[in-house]
Amino acid sequence: MVDSVYRTRSLGIGVSGIPDQYADGKAAKVWQHYIGGHKKRTESYREFFCNLLNDNGVKHILDVACGTGVDSIMLLENNFRVTSTDASDKMLKQAWKIRWQRRKEQAFDKWEIEEGNWLSLKDANIDVPPQGFDAVICLGNSFAHLPDFQGDLTNQKLAIQNFKDMLKPGGVLFIDHRNYDAILDTGKAPQRNLYYNSDCIESIKTSVLYVDGRESMITLDYTVDPSKASDDFTEEGEEPAAKKRKSTEGDISKFRLSYCPLRLRTFTNLLKGIFGEAARHEVFGDFEPLGQVECPAYYVHMIWKQTSEDVNGVEEH
Numbered sequence: 001m002v003d004s005v006y007r008t009r010s011l012g013i014g015v016s017g018i019p020d021q022y023a024d025g026k027a028a029k030v031w032q033h034y035i036g037g038h039k040k041r042t043e044s045y046r047e048f049f050c051n052l053l054n055d056n057g058v059k060h061i062l063d064v065a066c067g068t069g070v071d072s073i074m075l076l077e078n079n080f081r082v083t084s085t086d087a088s089d090k091m092l093k094q095a096w097k098i099r100w101q102r103r104k105e106q107a108f109d110k111w112e113i114e115e116g117n118w119l120s121l122k123d124a125n126i127d128v129p130p131q132g133f134d135a136v137i138c139l140g141n142s143f144a145h146l147p148d149f150q151g152d153l154t155n156q157k158l159a160i161q162n163f164k165d166m167l168k169p170g171g172v173l174f175i176d177h178r179n180y181d182a183i184l185d186t187g188k189a190p191q192r193n194l195y196y197n198s199d200c201i202e203s204i205k206t207s208v209l210y211v212d213g214r215e216s217m218i219t220l221d222y223t224v225d226p227s228k229a230s231d232d233f234t235e236e237g238e239e240p241a242a243k244k245r246k247s248t249e250g251d252i253s254k255f256r257l258s259y260c261p262l263r264l265r266t267f268t269n270l271l272k273g274i275f276g277e278a279a280r281h282e283v284f285g286d287f288e289p290l291g292q293v294e295c296p297a298y299y300v301h302m303i304w305k306q307t308s309e310d311v312n313g314v315e316e317h
């Protein structure tokens with residue numbers, strides 16, 4: 001019998017044996033409706049990220065989970081240079097489409113987008129600056145997609161090491177995740193959601209899977225109804241208005257995504273294990289300093305790759 005909880009909706013297999021949960025195209029098709037449109041989604045945190053990136057002298061960013069391109073586009077529009085990768089060609093298709101439509105803008109013309117899996121990131125066909133990128137970002141609760149079938153975080157450690165290898169010494173990784181402590185402790189995701197907040201979300205059902213008493217997987221079943229989009233909703237990269245068909249009730253989409261629920265402490269230890277105990281590390285809850293928001297929906301970690309001076313004359317690569 002098929003285990004309907006454990007099994008993700010899509011059985012597509014990505015390049016390195018990790019299921020591409022987006023391979024059936026269901027989530028990709030309604031992703032902009034799910035996030036409420038690229039522009040609206042980034043309104044709430046554009047300043048937060050752009051200020052932090054500017055404060056750290058960041059110029060060239062690698063977005064390792066660009067999906068349909070939402071955060072990459074926000075950064076391009078704010079004068080950063082961006083290179084983007086993602087494992088799912090179905091998601092990337094949207095990003096490529098927008099890149100093509102905006103190719104006359106210099107920033108978009110230079111926007112490099114390639115398929116790339118975190119477990120073999122160096123095989124992605126991207127130009128890595130000689131010293132490495134100023135920043136790597138992995139946002140939108142993407143990292144939690146990486147399964148931990150062995151229960152020892154082997155995949156997670158390899159992916160974080162690969163992110164670190166893409167950074168120049170002194171560069172910074174931005175990585176986020178849902179508040180899995182709250183989900184595991186209550187069985188439900190916090191209601192408030194700064195990333196995914198559109199009128200089109202009908203419901204999100206949460207299941208928690210334990211294997212031998214270990215919190216192993218969270219499965220979220222999404223129902224998204226594009227017909228609920230407000231009249232001024234514009235999907236970036238969409239057809240000109242004349243050709244656009246208004247979504248109807250029949251367009252309701254159901255998709256399932258699964259996540260590896262790492263608690264805040266575990267996630268912090270994972271990062272420190274790779275970047276070093278002494279690496280500078282900061283955490284934000286819903287884009288505010290930790291402790292200011294009660295039960296945040298998301299945590300964003302910033303962790304800096306140490307320079308040779310930081311590690312007392314030992315060269316970092």
Ligand SMILES: C[S@@+](CC[C@H](N)C(=O)[O-])C[C@H]1O[C@@H](n2cnc3c(N)ncnc32)[C@H](O)[C@@H]1O
Pocket residue numbers: 018022035064065066067068069070071085086087088091116117118119139140141142143145146
């Ligand atoms: C929740 S979506 C978020 C996309 C985008 N950052 C956003 O916020 O809209 C997660 C993305 O992570 C990508 N992803 C999942 N596992 C991956 C892996 N092992 N390597 C590269 N990308 C992966 C998926 O293909 C998907 O596009």
